[in-house]
Amino acid sequence: MAYIEQHSAGLSAPVKVGLIGSGWMGAFHAESIARRVPGAVLAAIADPNVESAQALAQSLGTAKVTADAADILADPEIDAVVIASPARFHSALITQAAAAGKHVFCEKPAGQGLDELDAALAAVEKAGVHFQIGFNRRYADDFQAAKKDLAAGIAGQPQLLRSLTRDPGNGSIPNAARVPAWTVFLETLIHDFDTLNWFNEGAEPVEVYAVADALVEPKLRDQGFLDTAVVTIRYSNGAIAVAEANFSALYGYDIRGEVFGSKGMVQAGRATETAARRYTAEGLSADTPRLNVELFRQAYTDELADFAATVRAQRDGTPPPSGAFTLTPGAADARRALAMALACIESVKQGGPVAVAAAPVALRDDARAGV
Amino acid sequence: MAYIEQHSAGLSAPVKVGLIGSGWMGAFHAESIARRVPGAVLAAIADPNVESAQALAQSLGTAKVTADAADILADPEIDAVVIASPARFHSALITQAAAAGKHVFCEKPAGQGLDELDAALAAVEKAGVHFQIGFNRRYADDFQAAKKDLAAGIAGQPQLLRSLTRDPGNGSIPNAARVPAWTVFLETLIHDFDTLNWFNEGAEPVEVYAVADALVEPKLRDQGFLDTAVVTIRYSNGAIAVAEANFSALYGYDIRGEVFGSKGMVQAGRATETAARRYTAEGLSADTPRLNVELFRQAYTDELADFAATVRAQRDGTPPPSGAFTLTPGAADARRALAMALACIESVKQGGPVAVAAAPVALRDDARAGV
Amino acid sequence: MAYIEQHSAGLSAPVKVGLIGSGWMGAFHAESIARRVPGAVLAAIADPNVESAQALAQSLGTAKVTADAADILADPEIDAVVIASPARFHSALITQAAAAGKHVFCEKPAGQGLDELDAALAAVEKAGVHFQIGFNRRYADDFQAAKKDLAAGIAGQPQLLRSLTRDPGNGSIPNAARVPAWTVFLETLIHDFDTLNWFNEGAEPVEVYAVADALVEPKLRDQGFLDTAVVTIRYSNGAIAVAEANFSALYGYDIRGEVFGSKGMVQAGRATETAARRYTAEGLSADTPRLNVELFRQAYTDELADFAATVRAQRDGTPPPSGAFTLTPGAADARRALAMALACIESVKQGGPVAVAAAPVALRDDARAGV
């Protein structure tokens, strides 16, 4: 006997992804695409720090490296880009990528101001490319389970919501984390805002009241770097939400979400690293999650897998993947969360509640158009 | 052989307690004193609704009943009173009881305004009687365990705190619960304020921002009855706290506390009625606590046992019971929590943050005097 | 105004209880009766160690003490006895108490041999007195919740059961605990046997296979003292159960029960002392239950409250307290569990499975008569 050779002509070509930015998060996304995301290949890497890009490319067997993102945007072989540069370049890169006809996955925040973001999202709209923002928590198994229950009406009409982020730390703030000054709102709580918006789907955030302080490193207060914040949010459906963040949880990475409503409550958030437990003379103990890329490993893979599958379907003209509830965070979600973060900064400056800027009509998502 | 008769001459006489108010809470306290609190006897019951008092007295074997609390205050056999009348009478009753030389246990709130409360507490101070306020959560085993950890520095310097109360309900507000209009702050969140103050001992509440609405029964909004509230509190040590309440949790009685600080986090709050679990085709399930007198049965007994033991020690000139941390909620605690509730009402009216009124110097407790 | 004097003529007199045995467990029961059990008074204490009895009596304000249990049995004022003497006297004391017309609460085991126990239970039957055995776990809130679910058919037909006891320790066996040699079966696992029988109500234990060893203190092996045991039990309905015990859990007191059946599983057992949790640089931790009288404080109170209420009803000719499922452990339960313990001892000696001795027809309880 001998082998019967197979021909897999029917299989669609994988999505060719260009990575822009090979820093810590970019490198992790690169590894996900190269090793864990079915149907995608990492085709090229751009970073002004070309040594960083080269090292990453070699470790993953990626052929093409460049210091200039424009090379990737001009490359006809590239289907889509993953933007993981510093946030101040995000809106401009989205605009350029869309103009070049590339599908876009962008790390959060999609911009640092509403004008630049609205321009970028208008370019996406005009080009008709697929846009996804890196709100990875939506892909965590427990947050998805909670969302599924909410979509099924388990909690009824939402009345009280909570989302919190506590980053791991040891009581100090690393230098790199201190930029920009408003990190706690623009980079951290923006995740919680999206979670709350997603959990309270159909309602719009109307007003925020934010309190923030430098409690982890009080000496940074004068530099305007705030490491702790609590935000109260009023929604158009009356629901009241609280988002909370702190940059130094000695026990690790603590991410939780909770929705209480007219029929009950759903909660997401993993308190321990695994299901293992130990009992000793000191009592019960268990390990806590320590690293976002461990806690959300599956979520980081799945958000890119969703992106790749959607891009592939759009490219091939096949039906997109679908589900029982809104999963993919898109343009309107990116815009809504950024508007909240910016309103929070204003609230801290003013010491009182501030209205959340409404999105241009074109950017409102369908689900909320009817509200 | 035959019995050797024992003489228990050395045992101190039990504390004779007079109950003022035989409503739902008063009746429960009466039963605790009569059946579950060692070293105390229920000697008399006063209630303008004398039939209610008589029925309670007969079921518990209590001899003396009166429609007029003054009879109890004038009775030389009575050591102490438990005030469980409607809240609008609390401050006046405290004042009269102290003047009559009776030790006082008063249900929360100790008053409805700071002037009447300050007068009452001044009377207590002048008379030298013992005063305890009914913040029973301090006696719940999990809240005590959390407090013990906090006193031991497990969480380090507090940065973020949370306390919440969700009363059981079925989506509507009973008529009796609608008085007074500001119940959510004066009767409910006042518990959470005390929990937060106790957990953040040594710091003073400085400012509150309160949001409240009628989400359970929107039609009561026009009557000014608000059933849902979220309060942000700034403390003198920089810590930021959130207190949250809702009057209709379909899953029962949900009481939680959480302190996050420079070294970690402690949490209190019981999610299930017992440790029993069931696994069926529908998945995992368990019963939730349904009734405050079930969830806090031990706490309600223990707060009265603490009161009785302290009164007995003061009466007998023996050392009071002591512990590793501040347990008994007293005059300063009652005053501090009420000031917060009143500031919240003002905050809702104004739509912005409001300062918490400082207590008269005489009412500040020792632990904080040095802060 | 003045007091209206109440006459509680309608209240039935409390049950007068005589305690036999003032050791550790007896003293705890005495305190429960004197302070925590409604409708019962501790009227007399008997112990050959009369100083022990006197000290206990004085601390609780009990008048009558004797060295001779016969004084209590001859006392016409005594309604009922609580037997907390060493186990070797249990059956004889039950027999004598029943003959004297006293209702009997007896600590486990009710005897150390089937002949003496059958004689004692026949005396109980003949005298028509109420008999209860100290299987307190039935009164623990989580075990009751599990039983309630089982009675409702939540788990379906039982197939696999588990009950375990791990006593707190520090790696050694106290001298007092080493008597009798077969303590692990007669004093400890007898609780688990009752739990399994109760959970698998309607079926009879048919055969046991026991493995036991001295793993905590291997040097006691030669003295025949075994501190660790695992028992496999076959039931008449096909269900297979495992009971497990060890005398030195460094993390405290670990008591669990589990029933798996054709429709699901129910579990009982409390892993932590309270619901409080702490999160530190070392991860999650919580205190574990350390003392049986803490873990089962409510259960110890409630079993005596059940006893007192039943005796009172029987004495007064009123209907006994009732519930949705069999709660009170009685004569047949005491007998069934002892037969299992004795079969286990035989199994260890023989190194193979051993049949469980069936009870005399008169001792089989109603629920199983129809099986």
Add this chain to the structure above:
Amino acid sequence: MAYIEQHSAGLSAPVKVGLIGSGWMGAFHAESIARRVPGAVLAAIADPNVESAQALAQSLGTAKVTADAADILADPEIDAVVIASPARFHSALITQAAAAGKHVFCEKPAGQGLDELDAALAAVEKAGVHFQIGFNRRYADDFQAAKKDLAAGIAGQPQLLRSLTRDPGNGSIPNAARVPAWTVFLETLIHDFDTLNWFNEGAEPVEVYAVADALVEPKLRDQGFLDTAVVTIRYSNGAIAVAEANFSALYGYDIRGEVFGSKGMVQAGRATETAARRYTAEGLSADTPRLNVELFRQAYTDELADFAATVRAQRDGTPPPSGAFTLTPGAADARRALAMALACIESVKQGGPVAVAAAPVALRDDARAGV
């Protein structure tokens, strides 16, 4: 600017894997290798049911298919095989693959008799190829965390162990699962035996006592198919273990492990599908794990990743991956677990305890040689 082309010459070639058996488990392994295991490619598939192999190959883009496993064994491009055929062919295939110089990953059990397995493992030893058995539970995150704690001495000297498997079902046994008759020991409990051996590393299983019955489908009892079993195991270090299995848990897939020892206890086993919780009028609820390939998805990937990495290191002459404790289940583990399963079958037949057959000296692993 333009791309800088990268040359990844330094990267070692991936391991080329041939799959033998494209049934349910084989197909899942194929998908893991093709999509989720870094450093491995699925090069060929063999199955007598060639249509099944072809369908699988096409869906994964695998080129070579054959009805005859010999083609794979003769293919010089193939580095290693994954054996997922029916168990009755396992030992023979191991023998042939080793003789052909292929590294071997074999699904459990590695054989159905000790003679055939000893011959196969001798062939492995002689050929010097790497051998791994599919005890995937070792790779589950919670089981690894527990093992890590055990290796660190957290539980001290093991005294009591427990491992259980409850397969999901709906109260009946699918036809396919009824072969072989002793499935409960040979296919299911063999996992638990390995878990217990691994957790109690350094000790040998000495004797087993097994009870088994047809409780899920009593009508299969006469055909000799038993769906429920409980096994008591004595180890050479005195520890007593219990393994338990049932084929129809209506609540899903329930896998747990527990070790109690002189210093404490460690537990593994995941009770819920995710960390999400819901609270409704019915109380607390959560979803339970339903499918082994969901519960153990990461474990199934990681066992093959370990295999691929080890094979690659052996092929390339680089150091093998190493860790703090024994992870990879090898020849001695496969043999030890099978000997226990066979002893259980004998125990059920005899109705008493049976000794576990010791392995040939050559097959004892290093760690235990010194015991």
